Structure formats: structure tokens, C-alpha cells
Amino acid sequence: MFRYFVQRLLVMVPTLIVISIAIFVIIQAPPGDFLESYISELQSQGEAVDPAKIEFLRRTYGLDLPLYMQYLKWAGGLLQGNLGYSFEHSLPVNEVVGDRLSLTVVVSLASILFVWVVSFPIAVYSAVRQYSIGDYFFTFLGYIGLATPSFLFALILLYFAKEYFDISIGGLMEPQYMDAPWSWAKFQSILSHLWIPVLVIGLPGTAGMIRRLRANLLDELNKQYVVTGRAKGLPPGRLLVKYPLRVSLNPFIADIGSLLPELISGSVIVSVVMSLPLTGPMLLDALRSQDMYLAGSFLMFMAFLTVLGVFISDILLALLDPRIRLGAGATK
Known part of the structure; x- marks a missing residue:
């Protein structure tokens, strides 16, 4: 190892x-x-x-x-x-990215936590209660989440918030805090606006994660070792957590390689639609204007996070999944 x-x-x-x-x-x-x-x-x-x-x-x-x-x-x-x-x-460049980088990390981390917290219990329930009413309901919601583009969902939220509640949900804070130094009031303003971009950005990822984890868990639940465990009288909860659920966590671990660069890039289109002061639109503007050092630094940092994320996911997968035997291919 x-x-x-x-x-x-x-x-x-x-x-x-x-x-x-x-x-x-x-x-x-x-x-x-x-x-x-x-x-x-x-x-x-x-x-x-x-x-x-x-x-x-x-x-x-x-x-x-x-x-x-x-x-x-x-x-x-x-x-x-x-x-x-x-x-x-x-x-x-260090001064340009400034607050935008910290805000992007906050939004992206909140979106990742949203995806994991919501998708994990729903996927487990759908797999254990296959073909139940709840499974059909969550499957239907998952298809809607996968089929609905994030920017379209953002536009719908913007319209309904303005039309029926007469509030503007664009941006990530109140206008008076945009160029103000960090304070408790600014942090509270960010928290009050944070749930909307998190919902918009996290919905497609949640739907996709539910489908992958459900499929993996169903595949494991139908394998011989699970049938043998049931025949030996193992408690269902213990049998589920100790073996099939542990193996089915592979998608969560494997996604680290793609999640880390998203801490910097964010969702560019959603950020533009919702006027979010994140690094995604800044990267897009830098590429358009050929601001080479700004664009290159962004892309290089994202590449570093991608390589680091793949490295971390590979190590964790080797520790988590007992079926993975490092170097086995070379001995065959």
C-alpha cells in the first residue's frame, strides 16, 4: 500500500x-x-x-x-x-480573486454537502424499498432533476420570487455588503441568500448521485454473500451497513476527483444568470479577453485540484473496497 x-x-x-x-x-x-x-x-x-x-x-x-x-x-x-x-x-491575480475565491468555496462546499446529505438516505431507502411508492416517487423526482438544466431552474426561481413574493434572489448578499469588509452582518446576508444557489447547483448532482448509489446498492444486495448472510440470520441493518452499503459508497469517493475543481470553477452559467460574485464568470471573462495570467492561474489551480482529488479518491477507494487489490494485474 x-x-x-x-x-x-x-x-x-x-x-x-x-x-x-x-x-x-x-x-x-x-x-x-x-x-x-x-x-x-x-x-x-x-x-x-x-x-x-x-x-x-x-x-x-x-x-x-x-x-x-x-x-x-x-x-x-x-x-x-x-x-x-x-x-x-x-x-x-492574488488580489483579483480575493473574496470571489472564498465565496466560491463557500457555495461549492455547501452544494457538495447538500448533494451528499440529501442523496445518501434517499438512495438507500429507494434500494432497500425497491418498487415501493416512495421508490417510484424519488425516481420520478430524480428524472426531473437530471432533465432540468440548472440555468433554467435558476430562471424559474428568479421569476416566481419576483412575481409572487416581490423579492430579488439574485446575487449572494445584499448590495450594501458587496464591497464592504467581512462582518457578522455580511455573513448573515450571505447565509440568507446561500440556500438558493445551493439548491440550483446541487439539484442535478443530487439526482445523479441517487441514481448511481441506488443502482450500486441494488447490485450488491442481489449478490450471493448477502443472500448467505440473510440465511445465517444476520440482522438486516448490520448486514446492510457492514458489506453492501460500504461497497456501494464507491461513487461518493470516486467523485472527489471532480468535486475539488468545482470548488473553484463553480457553475459558470448559473453564476451569470443569478449574478453570483463567484470565480466562474471571472474565468470566462479572462478567457474572452485573453487575460493570460488570470485565466492560466485559474485553469492550473483547477488542474491541481483535479489531480489531487483523483489521488485522494484512489487511496480512499483502495482502503474502502476490499475487492481492490493493488498490483494484482501485474501478477496475473
């Missing part, structure tokens, strides 16, 4: 290096850069452009260097915790 742990840990380093190169190449793929887009925008508005200033900015931020030198400069800054400079916001 320790050997597997070290191997998986060592694989992360070249994986992240390859991903960083791919991200840098993709960001650089569109013709031009942010400064060229900025010049075109000024010229379209009839404003004068100072060539000396543009050349100074190119030298200052290394845009006149060869691509491999730009990559080494960017990657070296990432290793030192320097995420670069955002041209669009005229600030270091």
Missing part, C-alpha cells in the same frame, strides 16, 4: 508539468494577446494609442520574450505563489 501511495504521488509531478504546458499552449493559441486586443478596442473608440507605453508593458510583463521563456517565467511564479498580473483588472 505504501509503495502504491508513493507511486501515485510521484506520478502527480509529471502530470502537472504536462498539464501546465497544455494550458499555456491553449491560452497562447488564439492570435494576438491582451495588449493587441486592448489596442484594437482603443482604436475602435477613436482614442490614441501610445506605442511607447505598449512597448513598455510588453517588456515589463515579458510578452516580448519567446514562448518557452514566457512559460518558464509563468511556471516559476506559480511555484513561488505568484499567480501573475491581471491586465484587465490592472492588479495582481
Whole structure:
């Protein structure tokens, strides 16, 4: 187990290096850069452009260097915790993400907890009480959750809240707290608005998790070892928790690899529709404006969380599922 742990840990380093190169190449793929887009925008508005200033900015931020030198400069800054400079916001990336990153983590963690807390008991009930009225009811709700796009659900909530309750549920806090420092009143305002984006973002994930966990648990409940346990007179609750439920938790563990990057990306479309001050819309704007350091830092951080999440899920799956035998394929 320790050997597997070290191997998986060592694989992360070249994986992240390859991903960083791919991200840098993709960001650089569109013709031009942010400064060229900025010049075109000024010229379209009839404003004068100072060539000396543009050349100074190119030298200052290394845009006149060869691509491999730009990559080494960017990657070296990432290793030192320097995420670069955002041209669009005229600030270091560390200052730009600021509160947006913390708010995104709060919303995403709340959504993940919502998915797990709601889907786990419903899936267990539906599997144990297969073909009951409750199972049919929750299955129907699950299909609705899977078929309804999150942005459409957000628009429906916005409409009904405004039309029938005359309240605005857009945003994540009251307007007076947007640029205010953190306080207890601001935190309470966030909590009062938090349940709506959590419900919108978490509903599709909840429906999908219910279907996967229910299917896995039904498959385990029909296996021979469960039938043998029942024949030996094991209590149903103990038999369920000790073996089939434990094995059926694999989807929860395997989802860690995809859940961690969602702490940063969030739901971009839902954030735009509901005017949520999260990092998703900022990442979209950075890609549109070719703000390379801001977009690259976001994508690299998400890639790191993905690799870390896959590593954690692999280790936990090996510990949780006794059927997994590391290195068994090499001995056959």
C-alpha cells in the first residue's frame, strides 16, 4: 500500500508539468494577446494609442520574450505563489480573486454537502424499498432533476420570487455588503441568500448521485454473500451497513476527483444568470479577453485540484473496497 501511495504521488509531478504546458499552449493559441486586443478596442473608440507605453508593458510583463521563456517565467511564479498580473483588472491575480475565491468555496462546499446529505438516505431507502411508492416517487423526482438544466431552474426561481413574493434572489448578499469588509452582518446576508444557489447547483448532482448509489446498492444486495448472510440470520441493518452499503459508497469517493475543481470553477452559467460574485464568470471573462495570467492561474489551480482529488479518491477507494487489490494485474 505504501509503495502504491508513493507511486501515485510521484506520478502527480509529471502530470502537472504536462498539464501546465497544455494550458499555456491553449491560452497562447488564439492570435494576438491582451495588449493587441486592448489596442484594437482603443482604436475602435477613436482614442490614441501610445506605442511607447505598449512597448513598455510588453517588456515589463515579458510578452516580448519567446514562448518557452514566457512559460518558464509563468511556471516559476506559480511555484513561488505568484499567480501573475491581471491586465484587465490592472492588479495582481492574488488580489483579483480575493473574496470571489472564498465565496466560491463557500457555495461549492455547501452544494457538495447538500448533494451528499440529501442523496445518501434517499438512495438507500429507494434500494432497500425497491418498487415501493416512495421508490417510484424519488425516481420520478430524480428524472426531473437530471432533465432540468440548472440555468433554467435558476430562471424559474428568479421569476416566481419576483412575481409572487416581490423579492430579488439574485446575487449572494445584499448590495450594501458587496464591497464592504467581512462582518457578522455580511455573513448573515450571505447565509440568507446561500440556500438558493445551493439548491440550483446541487439539484442535478443530487439526482445523479441517487441514481448511481441506488443502482450500486441494488447490485450488491442481489449478490450471493448477502443472500448467505440473510440465511445465517444476520440482522438486516448490520448486514446492510457492514458489506453492501460500504461497497456501494464507491461513487461518493470516486467523485472527489471532480468535486475539488468545482470548488473553484463553480457553475459558470448559473453564476451569470443569478449574478453570483463567484470565480466562474471571472474565468470566462479572462478567457474572452485573453487575460493570460488570470485565466492560466485559474485553469492550473483547477488542474491541481483535479489531480489531487483523483489521488485522494484512489487511496480512499483502495482502503474502502476490499475487492481492490493493488498490483494484482501485474501478477496475473
